[in-house]
Amino acid sequence: MGKHRLVETSTSSSSRCVTASVHAVHSFEVTSFSLLEGMGAGIFVSSRTFRAGGRGWNIRVYPDGWKEEDKAEYVSAFLCLVDGPKDAKTRTKYTLELLQKDGKVSELTRCSAVMLSHTFEAVDSYWGLGKFVDKSKLKPLLRLNVDCFTVRCALTIIGESQSEDVAAPSVVVEEFPQPNMHQHLEHMLKTGKDTDVTFDVDGQIFHAHRCVLAARSAVFESELLGPMKEKAIEEPIKVADMEPSIFEDLLHFIYTDSISDSNNDVHDKNMFMQHLLVAADRYGLDRLRLMCEVSLCHGIDAQTVATTLALAEQHHCARLKDACLKFVASRRDVLGVVMKTDGFKHLMASCPLIVVEILDKIAEA
Structure with missing residues (x-):
């Protein structure tokens, strides 16, 4: 049939x-x-x-x-x-x-x-x-x-x-183009066209557009459009306690809403994300801060967990802190390895009470 x-x-x-x-x-x-x-x-x-x-x-x-x-x-x-x-x-x-x-x-x-x-x-x-x-x-x-x-x-x-028929539109769109505004903004940053603000980061000069920075960051808005606006126009703004490469990636995120993928080394990437998280917190870029936090959660190891935990404690990153504590408590031999690192010494010096939370987490495990 x-x-x-x-x-x-x-x-x-x-x-x-x-x-x-x-x-x-x-x-x-x-x-x-x-x-x-x-x-x-x-x-x-x-x-x-x-x-x-x-x-x-x-x-x-x-x-x-x-x-x-x-x-x-x-x-x-x-x-x-x-x-x-x-x-x-x-x-x-x-x-x-x-x-x-x-x-x-x-x-x-x-x-x-x-x-x-x-x-x-x-x-x-x-x-x-x-x-x-x-x-x-x-x-x-x-x-x-x-x-x-x-x-x-x-x-x-x-x-x-009277009633009359309405002809259906004859335009057929097979595929919408992908959003590309970030590409145009990135090109504007790279070419430096019509920039109106300059930053001096450890002697390296960066040019940007104050309206873009102010739109993305309340900290930049206060600095560039507030009472200090005229001073920011006349001379470069000095950015202290930040590496030029980190500030460059900070600008890249502001213009493209994405993190640069130029760093492929796992250890270097972990350090890079730590510094970028600090910069994101400094300029009130919550989305970038969360993206760095998630990346660090996936890159935790015995050599970096102590410094990452100190960072999470200092910048109030609850997810990252919890991930670090769970990693330390995951196996009995992990804590011994962590305690031998320079990062653990820094952790004890900067956040001495954290050891209590580490022991509590080990006890729970």
Whole structure:
């Protein structure tokens, strides 16, 4: 019998909603307003008809208000549908605003000039603001504008909404390039282009970029961008108690976020990592400090464990200290070998209480 294989397939598609709209703006200037007062409530003057969305519109202004009950205290303003398709509902959004002489919206209607939404269902239907502007507050504006004011209508006619397919992007990326920012920074360090700070390490000069160092180390930030900034610009910064090779690798890490692999000798590498850990702790480079600590944990031997343990104690490296103590307690003959090294003498001189922890660890084993 033949074997049946299940083949899984998947598809992906998308669509979007698109709503058509038409925009129009019409301004209606009302002149000699004082002559229009007293016309009575419900009587209006209108703008010329303007067209938008295949329909005719005008702005109606009621000098004595729209309703009798308002006692002519307000000017009313409305948008009116003048002509258009019969039995066709027209959805709109619009504003009615009072303009100053400079064309800016007057504070008199700023609060009431909200976006209005209305569906006009028949010709000659109108909708707007019965209390468009308080007439008592309008008088100062009329004095400035020679008894005139302007009403502006910004109208949006909303059409039907339709769904349409969205084409999938045709760009296919087979493989993203590997991150290479560290390579560019390393090149910038090696070429020395646009360096602005200099270090003197035991007579050897190093050039670097203060913004890079400050971004990576809070200690460098304080030294290079703090109160001593001007002095650091004028003359080389002397770095004491550090070998030039260690400072060079410190800079390499700052620019590349990696440790140089130029040292392959196991013993020399162990010494190198010890010095680099001290430098990392000095400049607050926690990631480099941890990387050195991990490397030293893997390189512990009887000849170096004492110096490494002293280093771990002095620089508060809990992981490294625990690894060293476990190594010493791993076999009975290890402690005897360690005690004969110069490093153990240094350990006893610098950290005499550590012997108690060594004995406790041996007892636990």
